[in-house]
Amino acid sequence: MGRAEALIALRQALSAVPDLELFTEPAELQRHSRDAFEYSPVLTPQLQSCRAELVVRPKTVKAVERLASACADHQVPLTLRGTGTGNYGQCVPLHGGVVMLTAALRQIRSFDAATGVVTVEPGCVMRDLDQELRRHGRQLRLMPSTWRSATIGGFIAGGSGGIGSSRWGFLRDPGHLLGMEVVPLRPNAQCRQIDEIEAEALNHAYGTNGIITALSLATAPAVHWHQVSVDCDRWEQAIELMQRIAASAVDLHLATLLEQPLLARLPTWAGPVVSAHRLLLLVAPDGLTSLQRMAQSAGGTLRDLGPEDLSCAHGLRELSWNHTTLHVRASEPGWTYLQMLLPQPELPAMAALKQRWGDALIWHLELVRQQGCARLAALPLVRWQGEEQLCRLMHDCKAAGAVLFNPHVITVEDGGLGVVDADQVAAKHHFDPAGLLNPGKLRGWDERL
Ligand code: FAD
Numbered sequence: 001m002g003r004a005e006a007l008i009a010l011r012q013a014l015s016a017v018p019d020l021e022l023f024t025e026p027a028e029l030q031r032h033s034r035d036a037f038e039y040s041p042v043l044t045p046q047l048q049s050c051r052a053e054l055v056v057r058p059k060t061v062k063a064v065e066r067l068a069s070a071c072a073d074h075q076v077p078l079t080l081r082g083t084g085t086g087n088y089g090q091c092v093p094l095h096g097g098v099v100m101l102t103a104a105l106r107q108i109r110s111f112d113a114a115t116g117v118v119t120v121e122p123g124c125v126m127r128d129l130d131q132e133l134r135r136h137g138r139q140l141r142l143m144p145s146t147w148r149s150a151t152i153g154g155f156i157a158g159g160s161g162g163i164g165s166s167r168w169g170f171l172r173d174p175g176h177l178l179g180m181e182v183v184p185l186r187p188n189a190q191c192r193q194i195d196e197i198e199a200e201a202l203n204h205a206y207g208t209n210g211i212i213t214a215l216s217l218a219t220a221p222a223v224h225w226h227q228v229s230v231d232c233d234r235w236e237q238a239i240e241l242m243q244r245i246a247a248s249a250v251d252l253h254l255a256t257l258l259e260q261p262l263l264a265r266l267p268t269w270a271g272p273v274v275s276a277h278r279l280l281l282l283v284a285p286d287g288l289t290s291l292q293r294m295a296q297s298a299g300g301t302l303r304d305l306g307p308e309d310l311s312c313a314h315g316l317r318e319l320s321w322n323h324t325t326l327h328v329r330a331s332e333p334g335w336t337y338l339q340m341l342l343p344q345p346e347l348p349a350m351a352a353l354k355q356r357w358g359d360a361l362i363w364h365l366e367l368v369r370q371q372g373c374a375r376l377a378a379l380p381l382v383r384w385q386g387e388e389q390l391c392r393l394m395h396d397c398k399a400a401g402a403v404l405f406n407p408h409v410i411t412v413e414d415g416g417l418g419v420v421d422a423d424q425v426a427a428k429h430h431f432d433p434a435g436l437l438n439p440g441k442l443r444g445w446d447e448r449l
Helices: 002-015 026-031 042-049 061-075 126-135 152-158 196-202 235-246 285-297 323-331 346-360 387-399 422-431
Strands: 020-023 054-058 076-079 098-102 107-112 118-120 177-183 193-194 213-218 226-232 251-258 278-283 302-308 335-337 364-370 374-377 382-383
Touching: 002 020, 002 054, 002 061, 002 422, 020 061, 026 054, 026 061, 042 251, 054 061, 054 302, 061 076, 061 098, 061 422, 076 152, 076 213, 098 118, 107 126, 118 126, 177 196, 177 346, 193 196, 196 422, 226 235, 226 285, 235 251, 235 278, 235 346, 235 364, 278 285, 285 302, 323 335, 323 382, 346 387
Parallel strands: 054 098, 076 098
Antiparallel strands: 020 054, 107 118, 118 213, 177 193, 177 213, 226 278, 226 302, 251 278, 251 364, 335 382, 364 374
């Protein structure tokens, strides 16, 4: 049977499935075939013409099982989609087929008051999940700067870290993800509960090796974070202060450092444009006076911006992580970005890169915990001067000792450390033996023969 016939038969089978909405309008197919890949001028031409042939929205796990079985029966690819805020075409259907929206699977199934562990369906938006956790005195440990719209399933399958990484490291660190419910893509598919060891292989696998229908996460005690900015005239002074704060006992949820040329490229609500570099901090209220003392002794100018208002979308969170790229590109689309872990000591490497690349490179740093140690990650803005120049810059960053996480590639491996994770491939053998889930995104699977 050809693909066209297979799709007709699949559509017919799916139209009989209860609690499954089908969308076939060209505008819907187009809208649900994109994510934020336009941040990469390398990926845009590769991905912009990819289209789903059918979009579906299941409301129950039973409907997901029927969908997975039907896709297996008719050998049609299935790509999962949360809100579609991923940056690397993670939920773009490279080979067409069906796109499944997770938005209607959004229940918080359980919360354990004794441990703080929450079990939630993948389509739950992180803002809603965090709000609910706060009613119980807890909060999410980690979230992306897109937390107001992005789903928890999309974060686990596609994200890596973000707000909270200064303390809690990265999503794949043991202790965050404690288990999952997964639907395999097989005939007569039935959901299965898997423990945290087995779930590791589905964490940051772009939905290539199982359909997550629920996940259990550890949470943190809730803190009403306070917003602070510190302006520093010299870059070295700002880095030194950031590192002193990281080494202190002050409880931090975010520490973002923006090089001065970024300030003029941020929205007006981001604060005054000055001739200094700006450190943005979310700090526990009991750390405020210590922070003031450290900023003063470093010669920085501190502004107390008050307690965070989580109902307002114009907070420091929306100036951190990839939101800086979003803001810069809103007015100057000729910029793109890179992601890396800086080598230690950071200053000489950054100075050498700056000297070579001048104003085509603007530093944006984030404090992170990497394998238990405070480190500086960078998401520098990069002026687009063509692919060859970008490759040269990436080469220079690696030569300076940085660990690069290339945001201009489509596979799980190439966006990470470049190596195939045998457990991810083994999980795909188990949960997707025909290779129909988000095909083209797991290099280890495509190279297995
Ligand atoms: P989607 O983009 O819809 O999907 C992401 C991946 O998850 C896809 O591969 C998809 O197939 C898979 N997936 C979705 N649901 C399931 C499921 N149920 N089962 C299996 N696989 C599934 N990322 C960060 O890590 N940290 C940041 O700070 C950050 N900041 C960002 C800022 C901006 C401005 C932008 C545009 C992006 C940012 N991102 C960041 C990337 C992205 O926003 C996050 O990773 C977000 O959590 C993705 O959620 P989503 O619902 O949009 O997922």
